[in-house]
Amino acid sequence: KAGVTQTPRYLIKTRGQQVTLSCSPISGHRSVSWYQQTPGQGLQFLFEYFSETQRNKGNFPGRFSGRQFSNSRSEMNVSTLELGDSALYLCASSLVGQGADIQYFGAGTRLSVL
C-alpha cells in the first residue's frame, strides 16, 4: 500500500508570492491534516479535512487555506508569502481523523521563502 505522498519535496519562493502544496493520502483514508514545522515553533496544526470539509483549524492567519477533493487528495495554499512561512509542511492521513485514529505522515514539503 502506498504511503502518504507530498509534492513537491522542496520549494523556493519569494516574499509576496503564493504557493500550493499537494498531499495524496493513503488509499481509503478520508481525513487529511496539515502541520507546519519550524525550529522555533515546533509542530503546529494547521487544519484537518474530512470528506471534503474542513473539520478543524489551528491558529493561523487566513493566508493559509486548504481544500480536499472527492478522491481525498488535499492541497494547501499560502498566499502573500512571508519570510516566516519558511518551514517544513507535513501532511498526515488517517481513516477517520485525529484522536482515535492513527495518523500516517508524508515526508513533507520544505518551503523556503526568500
Add this chain to the structure above:
Amino acid sequence: AQSVTQLGSHVSVSEGALVLLRCNYSSSVPPYLFWYVQYPNQGLQLLLKYTSAATLVKGINGFEAEFKKSETSFHLTKPSAHMSDAAEYFCAVISNRDDKIIFGKGTRLHILP
C-alpha cells in the same frame, strides 16, 4: 488549554544504555497521548498511543511509555539504546476542548558509541 512539555531539547545516551524521554501534559486528562519519532528528512512515525485501556503502553522498536495520572506524565523509555534510535521524538496530546492535536517541542536523541 491543553499543553505538552518535553523536558530537554537534546538527550544523549550511550549505546546499550536506558533511554528516558520525558513528557508532561497539562492537568486535565487528555483522551489520547502519543509519541512520534522523526528521522532526518522524513515525516513523523507513530511509536505508541495511550487510549486509557492500559497505563503501560508498548510501542514499536522496543519503546514503551507509562501513563501516570498523579504525575501528569507520559515518559518514553527503552531499556537498551541502539544507534538507529537517533532521531527526534515528539510527545503529543489530543485536546479535550477542541479535539486538536498538540505537539511538544520535541527531544532530539543522540546515541553515543
